[in-house]
Amino acid sequence: MKHKEYDSLIVGKENAISYIADYNTYELIHLTQKAMELFKMKSPEEYRGMKCYKLLQGLDAPCPFCTNDKLSLDSVYKWEHFNDVLHRWMAIEDMLVVIDGRLCRLEHAYDITDQRRQIKRLSDQLTVEQILVRSLNTLAASDDYSLAFNSFLEQLGRFYRADRAYIFEIDYDKRVVSNTYEWCAPYVTSEIDNLQGIPIKYISDWLKKFKETGEFYINKLDTDINHNREDYNILANQGIESLLAAPLLTGGRTVGFIGVDNPTNATNDMTLLRASSDFVVEELKKRRLIQKLERASYIDMLTGLNNRNRYMEVLKGYETNPPKSLGVVFADVNGMKTANDTRGHKYGDRLLIRVSEILSLAQNCHVYRIGGDEFVMLFENVDKETFDKKVIEIKGHFDQDPDCDVSIGSVWTQDEVDINRQIIKADELMYAEKQVYYRSVLSNGRTARLGISEEVAREIEENRFVVYYQPQINIKTNQIIGAEALVRKKGDNGEIIPPDRFIPYYEIEGVISHVDLFVFKEVCAAMKRWRNQGICLNICVNFSRVTLMMPDILNEITRICEEYEASPKNLTIEVTESIGKMDQAYIKNLFDALIDRGFTISLDDFGSKYSNLSILNDLKFHTVKIDKALVSRLENNEKSQIIMRNTIRMCHELAATQTLAEGIETEGQYRLLSNYKCEYGQGFFFSRPVAFDVFDDMIKRGGKE
Numbered sequence: 001m002k003h004k005e006y007d008s009l010i011v012g013k014e015n016a017i018s019y020i021a022d023y024n025t026y027e028l029i030h031l032t033q034k035a036m037e038l039f040k041m042k043s044p045e046e047y048r049g050m051k052c053y054k055l056l057q058g059l060d061a062p063c064p065f066c067t068n069d070k071l072s073l074d075s076v077y078k079w080e081h082f083n084d085v086l087h088r089w090m091a092i093e094d095m096l097v098v099i100d101g102r103l104c105r106l107e108h109a110y111d112i113t114d115q116r117r118q119i120k121r122l123s124d125q126l127t128v129e130q131i132l133v134r135s136l137n138t139l140a141a142s143d144d145y146s147l148a149f150n151s152f153l154e155q156l157g158r159f160y161r162a163d164r165a166y167i168f169e170i171d172y173d174k175r176v177v178s179n180t181y182e183w184c185a186p187y188v189t190s191e192i193d194n195l196q197g198i199p200i201k202y203i204s205d206w207l208k209k210f211k212e213t214g215e216f217y218i219n220k221l222d223t224d225i226n227h228n229r230e231d232y233n234i235l236a237n238q239g240i241e242s243l244l245a246a247p248l249l250t251g252g253r254t255v256g257f258i259g260v261d262n263p264t265n266a267t268n269d270m271t272l273l274r275a276s277s278d279f280v281v282e283e284l285k286k287r288r289l290i291q292k293l294e295r296a297s298y299i300d301m302l303t304g305l306n307n308r309n310r311y312m313e314v315l316k317g318y319e320t321n322p323p324k325s326l327g328v329v330f331a332d333v334n335g336m337k338t339a340n341d342t343r344g345h346k347y348g349d350r351l352l353i354r355v356s357e358i359l360s361l362a363q364n365c366h367v368y369r370i371g372g373d374e375f376v377m378l379f380e381n382v383d384k385e386t387f388d389k390k391v392i393e394i395k396g397h398f399d400q401d402p403d404c405d406v407s408i409g410s411v412w413t414q415d416e417v418d419i420n421r422q423i424i425k426a427d428e429l430m431y432a433e434k435q436v437y438y439r440s441v442l443s444n445g446r447t448a449r450l451g452i453s454e455e456v457a458r459e460i461e462e463n464r465f466v467v468y469y470q471p472q473i474n475i476k477t478n479q480i481i482g483a484e485a486l487v488r489k490k491g492d493n494g495e496i497i498p499p500d501r502f503i504p505y506y507e508i509e510g511v512i513s514h515v516d517l518f519v520f521k522e523v524c525a526a527m528k529r530w531r532n533q534g535i536c537l538n539i540c541v542n543f544s545r546v547t548l549m550m551p552d553i554l555n556e557i558t559r560i561c562e563e564y565e566a567s568p569k570n571l572t573i574e575v576t577e578s579i580g581k582m583d584q585a586y587i588k589n590l591f592d593a594l595i596d597r598g599f600t601i602s603l604d605d606f607g608s609k610y611s612n613l614s615i616l617n618d619l620k621f622h623t624v625k626i627d628k629a630l631v632s633r634l635e636n637n638e639k640s641q642i643i644m645r646n647t648i649r650m651c652h653e654l655a656a657t658q659t660l661a662e663g664i665e666t667e668g669q670y671r672l673l674s675n676y677k678c679e680y681g682q683g684f685f686f687s688r689p690v691a692f693d694v695f696d697d698m699i700k701r702g703g704k705e
């Protein structure tokens with residue numbers, strides 16, 4: 001058969017790459033012109049006799065995918081195959097033909113590489129779109145930005161089958177770029193910590209490319225990037241050979257980039273990176289705004305000082321991590337309300353700014369504006385001498401500024417710093433300075449801040465506060481004469497929170513009166529029940545001096561008594577020595593009115609703090625409660641015994657009051673107090689504070705716990 005005659009077998013298949021080979025020997029018999037060109041054959045002589053598998057597939061033995069056994073004379077076998085010699089995809093039609101009595105295979109192949117790519121692209125793009133939608137949903141759905149970005153990056157990384165996917169953000173002020181979010185494939189080590197604060201100049205080439213082409217990629221690190229460049233070292237150290245990155249743009253400026261390292265899928269396809277970059281920018285903006293708001297929520301907008309939120313955070317931090325020593329300064333502007341009323345709010349604002357400036361002159365401390373006209377300074381781990389000097393300096397500054405009239409209280413302690421107590425103390429001392437202004441300040445700056453007041457009211461509604469009773473004993477007869485009502489709070493998990501943990505805070509917040517009056521009400525209700533059962537007891541209720549300053553406290557107490565038909569005769573109002581720091585005329589009037597209505601008044605914690613004896617002279621108390629600190633030192637301590645004996649005597653003789661010793665824990669203490677003619681006692685030796693039912697049981701049994 002001639003060359004031309006073979007061609008006649010191939011009529012209508014001009015576009016195909018065709019050949020004829022011997023079915024049994026695999027020897028090539030004929031190649032069409034197109035096939036000759038593709039396989040670089042100049043003439044038929046060159047290929048004749050060559051094995052088809054050698055020339056066409058580059059193999060030394062019949063192809064493992066040879067289709068000969070699938071062929072027949074009356075049908076066409078169609079299949080697709082990637083030709084390794086041509087690097088092209090082929091759609092193939094094979095058939096058997098008999099030529100000159102020889103059984104031959106005839107193959108027509110069509111190059112379908114381009115179509116295949118197109119289809120792949122289409123399906124890739126479909127995936128890109130799906131991934132994009134999924135990623136963006138992830139970003140939008142989660143409030144936790146780290147989580148949202150991390151899972152977005154994971155989808156990106158998985159799509160590109162990359163080692164890492166990441167977000168870098170540029171800080172133009174500091175001229176650095178940092179890796180802010182990262183996803184790593186399993187077995188790939190995280191690099192984020194090594195990629196913080198990289199000088200922006202290291203990526204100048206990237207920025208240029210971002211600007212020019214909207215992308216930056218490295219196909220092969222070794223050849224694409226000059227080895228002297230800083231970014232080469234950084235990338236090489238991470239084992240990066242290739243990468244794709246797209247800029248994050250805000251107003252045309254590159255503010256960062258997202259990228260993937262060592263991608264093995266869609267390596268030329270930036271679609272997903274580019275398409276998601278806009279959304280990432282939006283989310284980053286949102287996140288920044290939130291951060292800004294969070295920061296702002298720690299800053300007082302007027303003065304730029306740390307605000308009450310920050311202050312509360314710091315106090316909370318002290319609970320687990322107290323400083324070795326702490327100096328606290330409380331400063332409260334005098335006459336703020338008058339200043340606002342008479343000279344306007346602008347003037348008031350300027351005054352507060354001036355105060356904050358003066359306080360900020362002090363070093364080694366943090367200054368907080370915790371309320372309208374209240375400031376606190378915390379000096380951590382500053383020795384007492386330095387602290388005292390600083391306080392004198394601060395006072396000196398204020399003395400020189402006649403417009404800034406500020407009351408200042410300060411306390412310093414070390415070792416087992418009890419923050420709450422200390423702050424209360426500093427606060428109390430500040431109040432001492434403030435006697436003249438106290439009441440006017442109370443009516444504006446010191447009123448409960450909105451929110452906390454409602455919270456406490458709600459907690460009372462929800463029965464979160466419970467009243468415990470600690471029996472009080474007549475030391476002579478050993479009989480229970482009554483009890484002190486002591487409040488507790490139930491925590492979220494039902495745990496009992498002792499009053500020291502929340503009362504000082506409520507006092508500072510000005511909301512303590514809610515709690516005090518709640519306890520008072522509960523006590524009156526209990527007394528009504530007891531009275532119906534023929535039981536008559538005296539109950540002491542603690543009243544914070546902040547509660548006593550309430551403008552209509554007297555009416556409120558009277559109203560509650562009337563509501564529960566409780567007799568003031570059996571009710572004792574317990575106040576602490578700190579009332580000595582209050583406006584004496586006001587306190588005296590209030591006490592007179594209370595006594596007038598039949599209440600008894602007891603002075604709590606006597607001998608614990610200032611031991612201001614003159615208070616016994618100035619005010620009339622029915623009972624003085626001697627602090628447990630004095631009681632606990634009694635045994636085997638002659639000096640303490642002398643102090644105790646004389647304190648009791650002094651109360652009897654000087655002030656004509658009875659005494660009650662608090663915190664009696666041992667029989668020895670009890671005996672000594674009995675010898676000293678202390679009338680009443682209270683303490684763990686008799687009973688701890690107990691819930692109503694337990695106390696109720698106790699009195700009905702008429703005995704001990």
Ligand code: C2E
Binds near residue numbers: 515662685689
């Ligand atoms: P406080 O009025 O001096 O109450 C006595 C405290 O000493 C109680 O602590 C009591 O449990 C404790 N105590 C009693 N006997 C002993 C003893 O033998 N040894 C020792 N180590 N401690 C003893 P609690 O109940 O934790 O109350 C602490 C403070 O909280 C009270 O001191 C009082 O100042 C305040 N507080 C309690 N309830 C109220 C309230 O309803 N309103 C106000 N404003 N303050 C309250």
Ligand code: MG
Binds near residue numbers: 484542574604
């Ligand atoms: Mg008390």
Ligand code: MG
Binds near residue numbers: 604605625627662
């Ligand atoms: Mg006490």
